[in-house]
Amino acid sequence: MVATTDFLGKLDEKTRAALMAQTTRYRLGKGDFVYCIGDAGDTVHFLLSGRIKTCKFTQDGREVILWFGFPGEVFGLIESPHHKGRMVSVETCEPCEIAKISSGSFRDFLGSRPEVSQLLVQIVASRLGMLANRLVYFAADDAETRIAKLLVNLEARYHSSGGGSEQPIGLTHQEIADLTGVQRQTATRILGRLAKCGALSMRYRRISIRDHDLLSRFTASHR
Amino acid sequence: MVATTDFLGKLDEKTRAALMAQTTRYRLGKGDFVYCIGDAGDTVHFLLSGRIKTCKFTQDGREVILWFGFPGEVFGLIESPHHKGRMVSVETCEPCEIAKISSGSFRDFLGSRPEVSQLLVQIVASRLGMLANRLVYFAADDAETRIAKLLVNLEARYHSSGGGSEQPIGLTHQEIADLTGVQRQTATRILGRLAKCGALSMRYRRISIRDHDLLSRFTASHR
DNA sequence: CGGAGTCTGTCGCCTGGATTACAATCAACC
DNA sequence: GGTTGATTGTAATCCAGGCGACAGACTCCG
Numbered sequence: 001m002v003a004t005t006d007f008l009g010k011l012d013e014k015t016r017a018a019l020m021a022q023t024t025r026y027r028l029g030k031g032d033f034v035y036c037i038g039d040a041g042d043t044v045h046f047l048l049s050g051r052i053k054t055c056k057f058t059q060d061g062r063e064v065i066l067w068f069g070f071p072g073e074v075f076g077l078i079e080s081p082h083h084k085g086r087m088v089s090v091e092t093c094e095p096c097e098i099a100k101i102s103s104g105s106f107r108d109f110l111g112s113r114p115e116v117s118q119l120l121v122q123i124v125a126s127r128l129g130m131l132a133n134r135l136v137y138f139a140a141d142d143a144e145t146r147i148a149k150l151l152v153n154l155e156a157r158y159h160s161s162g163g164g165s166e167q168p169i170g171l172t173h174q175e176i177a178d179l180t181g182v183q184r185q186t187a188t189r190i191l192g193r194l195a196k197c198g199a200l201s202m203r204y205r206r207i208s209i210r211d212h213d214l215l216s217r218f219t220a221s222h223r
Numbered sequence: 224m225v226a227t228t229d230f231l232g233k234l235d236e237k238t239r240a241a242l243m244a245q246t247t248r249y250r251l252g253k254g255d256f257v258y259c260i261g262d263a264g265d266t267v268h269f270l271l272s273g274r275i276k277t278c279k280f281t282q283d284g285r286e287v288i289l290w291f292g293f294p295g296e297v298f299g300l301i302e303s304p305h306h307k308g309r310m311v312s313v314e315t316c317e318p319c320e321i322a323k324i325s326s327g328s329f330r331d332f333l334g335s336r337p338e339v340s341q342l343l344v345q346i347v348a349s350r351l352g353m354l355a356n357r358l359v360y361f362a363a364d365d366a367e368t369r370i371a372k373l374l375v376n377l378e379a380r381y382h383s384s385g386g387g388s389e390q391p392i393g394l395t396h397q398e399i400a401d402l403t404g405v406q407r408q409t410a411t412r413i414l415g416r417l418a419k420c421g422a423l424s425m426r427y428r429r430i431s432i433r434d435h436d437l438l439s440r441f442t443a444s445h446r
Numbered sequence: 447c448g449g450a451g452t453c454t455g456t457c458g459c460c461t462g463g464a465t466t467a468c469a470a471t472c473a474a475c476c
Numbered sequence: 477g478g479t480t481g482a483t484t485g486t487a488a489t490c491c492a493g494g495c496g497a498c499a500g501a502c503t504c505c506g
Contacts, residue, residue: 056355058363059444066355078348087352124347125301129310131354132279132289138361139404140281143493172453181362183494188455204454204502221282366463395483409463411484427472427484 005126005157006072008046010119019046019109023099034090034098035076041086043100045076050096051170054088055178065178067130068093070158076100078124093170138181141221144190146180148218151200155209168206194218228380229295230346231269238339242269242332246322257313257321258299264309266323268299273319274393277311278401288401290353291316293380299323301347316398361404364444367413369403371441374423378432391429417441 008016023046028034034052035041052069066088069075079086101109110117137146154169177187195202199215209215231239246269251257257275258264275292289311292298302309324332333340360369377392400410418425422438432438
């Protein structure tokens with residue numbers, strides 16, 4: 001099953017080809033920014049390979065990650081009608097291949113394809129829902145629960161292939177901390193706890209879910 | 224200036240009349256639910272008078288408020304294309320007058336008015352932005368800062384008339400707590416602190432901003 | 447192969463705010 | 477005008493997790 005957020009994966013072959021024909025492709029290295037908050041850019045982007053993170057920054061410079069993007073995802077969508085510039089920054093987590101299109105051309109492309117517009121509305125709605133859920137988690141759950149939920153969630157989105165693959169979740173402790181709003185040290189401590197009890201397996205920089213059921217037992221709030 | 228989220232206020236007279244002509248109106252008392260998470264409803268709503276809150280619930284039954292709606296606001300928009308039912312609950316804070324329309328009729332209405340569709344996209348985008356900001360606040364700010372930001376924000380949205388009006392912010396401590404993810408007692412303590420130093424004036428159930436500049440000094444993170 | 451840079455693991459201290467437990471106010475409806 | 481229920485005020489206790497401070501582990505590159 002294709003993940004909810006995988007836009008390109010949900011287009012049929014012909015439509016995707018038509019879209020791709022109008023884009024220009026480029027590559028970015030690890031840690032590069034696709035764009036930053038406030039940038040004027042008026043383009044829509046599609047992630048072809050690699051992983052990106054959409055983030056904002058706090059006054060004191062800490063990064064808060066809003067969501068991760070995996071191959072197939074669209075981004076830079078909602079800012080186009082705005083004239084206030086980008087609302088978020090997008091940073092690559094690893095070398096990425098990206099396709100972009102001006103929002104004008106994209107609008108034209110959508111003009112004759114209402115079902116694609118419909119799909120986009122659903123994607124935006126699902127992002128709104130995800131953010132709303134995360135807000136609830138922040139308000140209600142302790143750090144351990146938030147991290148467990150994140151891991152389960154990422155697994156569901158990223159390893160859609162499923163089947164106890166035990167692929168590593170390629171995130172650093174810092175990124176997990178930025179996603180869950182805790183200190184990096186706290187993330188390390190909690191991950192260690194989860195590994196010790198057998199829910200995760202961890203070899204330096206290689207976190208993977210060993211026991212899915214056990215882990216999901218931690219997603220029930222302990223407050 | 225009309226608040227960003229005031230949909231009806233941004234339509235011109237004629238368009239608004241055309242829309243309203245197709246809606247059915249009804250009234251709800253204080254504390255009633257317009258709809259609840261999971262409901263099947265396929266309607267779009269417009270708040271004519273009163274105040275509503277959009278919320279979700281935690282596993283242990285605590286309410287988390289996503290945003291407040293003031294007169295003129297649309298809601299129930301994004302759920303329509305979904306077949307999973309409502310993603311949130313909407314509850315009135317006081318007696319309300321509401322107009323509703325089936326999402327089919329609304330789609331027809333939009334069909335011939337692309338500029339209104341455009342406006343709706345902007346409204347959804349701005350809500351996405353608001354949620355994203357709140358997420359950052361949760362991740363970065365302490366309780367006092369979050370509450371101060373909330374008050375400043377509400378003032379900006381609600382009392383758009385401006386001019387040191389000192390109208391009370393009609394929220395209970397519980398609602399402020401639900402909006403900022405703190406305990407009710409903590410909200411009370413912090414509000415008391417802000418009142419003692421002169422930023423707010425408080426008489427039972429009547430919180431208003433006395434010194435706007437002083438209050439906004441508390442919105443700079445203290446972490 | 448050695449040095450620099452980035453990640454990870456671990457400690458101890460200390461504070462913000464959850465939690466528990468009441469008491470006092472106010473509104474509203476008999 | 478008194479009883480009921482919602483809202484507010486306050487105070488004592490306790491602990492999750494923020495913060496600072498390092499010491500290892502691993503990677504990458506010259």
